[in-house]
Amino acid sequence: MQRSIFLVLLFLMACKPESQDSLTILSPDEQIQINLELLQGLPHYSVSVDNKSLILPSSLGYSFRKQEDLNGPFTLTHYEIEEINENWVPVWGQEKLIHSHSNQAKVELQEINVPRRQLNLYFRVFNDGVAFRYEIPQQQGLDSLFIVAENTEFKFAEDAQTWWIPADYNSYEKIYTKSYLSGVVDSVHTPLTMVSEAGYFISLHEANLSNYASMTLRPAETDSLKLLSELVPWPDGDKVKTVLPMVSPWRTITIGRKATDLLESRMILNLNEPNRIDDVSWIKPMKYIGIWWGLHIGKQTWVQGDRHGATTENTKQYIDFAAANNIQGVLVEGWNHDWELYGQDEAFKFTKPYDDFNIEEITRYAADKNVVLIGHHETGGEAPFYDRQLEDAFAYCEKYGIPAVKSGYARTSIEPIGESHHGQWMVEHYRRVVETAAKYKVTLNVHEPVKPTGIERTWPHMMSREGGRGMEWNAWSEGNPPSHTTILPFTRLLAGPMDYTPGIFDLHYDQYKPDNRVHTTLAKQLALMVVLYSPLQMAADLIENYEDQPAFQFVRDLRIDWDETVYLEAEIGEQIAVARRDGDEWFLGAITNEKERELSIPLSKILNSDMIAECYVDGPGAQWEDNPYPIWIAAYQATVGDTLKVKLAAGGGLAIRFRSLISADQSLPSISNLRQDQLEKN
Ligand code: NOJ
Ligand code: CA
Numbered sequence: 001m002q003r004s005i006f007l008v009l010l011f012l013m014a015c016k017p018e019s020q021d022s023l024t025i026l027s028p029d030e031q032i033q034i035n036l037e038l039l040q041g042l043p044h045y046s047v048s049v050d051n052k053s054l055i056l057p058s059s060l061g062y063s064f065r066k067q068e069d070l071n072g073p074f075t076l077t078h079y080e081i082e083e084i085n086e087n088w089v090p091v092w093g094q095e096k097l098i099h100s101h102s103n104q105a106k107v108e109l110q111e112i113n114v115p116r117r118q119l120n121l122y123f124r125v126f127n128d129g130v131a132f133r134y135e136i137p138q139q140q141g142l143d144s145l146f147i148v149a150e151n152t153e154f155k156f157a158e159d160a161q162t163w164w165i166p167a168d169y170n171s172y173e174k175i176y177t178k179s180y181l182s183g184v185v186d187s188v189h190t191p192l193t194m195v196s197e198a199g200y201f202i203s204l205h206e207a208n209l210s211n212y213a214s215m216t217l218r219p220a221e222t223d224s225l226k227l228l229s230e231l232v233p234w235p236d237g238d239k240v241k242t243v244l245p246m247v248s249p250w251r252t253i254t255i256g257r258k259a260t261d262l263l264e265s266r267m268i269l270n271l272n273e274p275n276r277i278d279d280v281s282w283i284k285p286m287k288y289i290g291i292w293w294g295l296h297i298g299k300q301t302w303v304q305g306d307r308h309g310a311t312t313e314n315t316k317q318y319i320d321f322a323a324a325n326n327i328q329g330v331l332v333e334g335w336n337h338d339w340e341l342y343g344q345d346e347a348f349k350f351t352k353p354y355d356d357f358n359i360e361e362i363t364r365y366a367a368d369k370n371v372v373l374i375g376h377h378e379t380g381g382e383a384p385f386y387d388r389q390l391e392d393a394f395a396y397c398e399k400y401g402i403p404a405v406k407s408g409y410a411r412t413s414i415e416p417i418g419e420s421h422h423g424q425w426m427v428e429h430y431r432r433v434v435e436t437a438a439k440y441k442v443t444l445n446v447h448e449p450v451k452p453t454g455i456e457r458t459w460p461h462m463m464s465r466e467g468g469r470g471m472e473w474n475a476w477s478e479g480n481p482p483s484h485t486t487i488l489p490f491t492r493l494l495a496g497p498m499d500y501t502p503g504i505f506d507l508h509y510d511q512y513k514p515d516n517r518v519h520t521t522l523a524k525q526l527a528l529m530v531v532l533y534s535p536l537q538m539a540a541d542l543i544e545n546y547e548d549q550p551a552f553q554f555v556r557d558l559r560i561d562w563d564e565t566v567y568l569e570a571e572i573g574e575q576i577a578v579a580r581r582d583g584d585e586w587f588l589g590a591i592t593n594e595k596e597r598e599l600s601i602p603l604s605k606i607l608n609s610d611m612i613a614e615c616y617v618d619g620p621g622a623q624w625e626d627n628p629y630p631i632w633i634a635a636y637q638a639t640v641g642d643t644l645k646v647k648l649a650a651g652g653g654l655a656i657r658f659r660s661l662i663s664a665d666q667s668l669p670s671i672s673n674l675r676q677d678q679l680e681k682n
Contacts, residue, residue, distance in 0.1 A: 006354070028126075059151060065146035080106045129267045158225070161534065201258065204217065214231070226247065323369035333376045380419075386429075406499075434462050521651055527590055527616040566579045619632040
């Protein structure tokens with residue numbers, strides 16, 4: 001259970017107001033500072049790191065539909081500063097303990113002129129970034145508000161390389177563009193990742209997106225280094241409809257001096273509220289397989305018919321395979337009525353299985369084999385119809401012992417109401433689903449979601465989501481280039497776990513889709529299962545493609561919930577290597593983009609005793625384009641003093657399981673042989 005082990009709330013006077021109208025707040029290590037000042041009565045914040053300007057004075061405020069804009073002039077009436085220093089234990093995650101240390105200021109502003117409305121600002125300064133949020137307190141004469149613009153600015157002091165996707169209000173499933181900030185032409189989604197000219201690593205995002213619209217970022221017309229918050233609108237143009245008191249999500253600026261700092265930051269989680277679920281025994285990370293990839297490559301269909309995937313017989317085969325291979329869950333898509341009506345009104349029913357899917361028999365069979373069925377709620381973007389079925393849909397899961405559901409909203413808008421996926425109405429819809437699922441003890445994996453903002457700290461059964469361009473695109477489009485997965489950890493995954501669905505072994509599926517393929521080596525598919533963090537991790541291929549595959553042993557052995565994570569290599573869009581420990585075993589995953597490269601990792605960075613390294617690395621001649629399958633699989637002795645030297649093929653990767661030594665391991669060669677073996681042996 002997530003619990004607060006240690007909490008210190010200390011009122012500080014470390015940060016004195018420099019004058020009536022300005023205030024400085026420092027990070028605990030005093031290296032990052034945020035300044036608030038009122039310029040012509042309008043609040044502006046600026047940020048500096050190591051005494052260098054990162055964000056120049058940028059304004060804060062709101063425009064409303066019915067009232068005057070909340071743009072001052074204000075006066076600073078009161079402020080309080082406190083230090084927050086706590087450790088907390090997540091229910092699952094990349095580590096067992098999370099430290100949160102920041103200085104927080106609550107600043108109260110009041111309009112100088114009648115009607116003297118109040119606006120509060122909260123600032124938090126961590127050692128790994130800054131965050132701020134608005135609060136409009138309850139006050140006389142103001143009950144409800146229609147926000148038409150949140151006027152937050154981010155005015156950067158210098159240009160930066162950025163990795164961005166356009167701000168499509170219904171999709172995050174895009175390929176990233178790398179350009180200078182000054183060259184960003186579209187509005188973009190967050191997380192927006194940047195490396196400034198001075199070499200700082202920055203990620204702009206938001207935390208605790210609740211009862212509000214998602215924030216995108218629009219380049220200012222007049223200043224190529226300035227971004228403006230642009231909230232996703234309701235169909236009538238309002239951005240947020242709210243009653244008072246109102247609090248906005250946190251606007252977050254994660255700051256690092258190296259790329260690994262972004263990966264290690266837990267600021268987004270730290271800005272969310274503690275776990276609200278007392279009994280968390282039902283919230284379980286797991287590996288899963290599913291009747292899924294066959295649907296995307298056209299081997300099977302979601303709709304009932306000759307090639308229907310979700311039959312009782314097929315599902316039992318998947319359950320047998322899971323039981324035999326240390327996989328805990330089986331997802332089944334196309335189990336329910338009425339996929340034939342996709343795109344029409346009231347298409348999907350969540351308590352009505354197709355006739356050839358015997359849910360009683362299947363769930364009994366799964367339970368006997370100690371495997372769970374993962375349910376599927378594809379809404380086709382008909383969220384209001386899903387709302388009407390929610391209670392029944394999750395009660396149905398409870399009745400059949402289905403502890404997890406994958407949902408989907410695959411449509412270019414939310415019908416019939418014309419909302420978009422990332423607007424306030426949908427943010428609230430997704431939350432209704434989260435709250436209903438909690439009531440029935442069902443964990444969630446949401447596809448076509450709103451972006452993660454750390455609410456899994458509060459609702460740990462909201463375990464994973466898509467919200468990015470995943471494996472499925474390789475089934476029916478030009479696919480994801482090798483660099484895509486070397487960008488995702490530094491962008492989308494900074495926001496939270498992603499259900500990318502790696503683990504494809506037949507990279508060409510010529511029998512079904514001769515014109516499509518996966519753009520990696522086989523070894524990289526294993527590596528992705530370690531690199532792309534998700535507490536629900538899919539081995540996505542057809543089970544027949546795993547039969548008699550020695551490489552599948554890695555998937556069998558892979559653990560899924562971590563005590564510790566160590567990032568070993570990190571270059572955005574180039575490469576990443578990560579090691580994760582569960583109890584007495586380490587799992588290491590490393591991937592590269594289109595370039596081959598040599599990896600050299602001192603094992604003392606992770607091991608503190610000698611171990612056996614079971615290695616799955618790109619084999620002789622392997623490279624993603626023409627020869628993706630060669631894989632060298634062998635076990636070696638690894639001592640703490642060894643350096644792991646290994647080649648990553650173009651578009652390749654590696655996966656290693658480190659396990660304890662047993663006496664039979666005495667005859668194994670040293671890991672110093674790996675580099676040579678992978679070039680020569682087959
Ligand atoms: C889109 C999801 O991302 C995919 O995983 C799912 O199979 C389809 N929708 C159908 O629900
Ligand atoms: Ca999708």
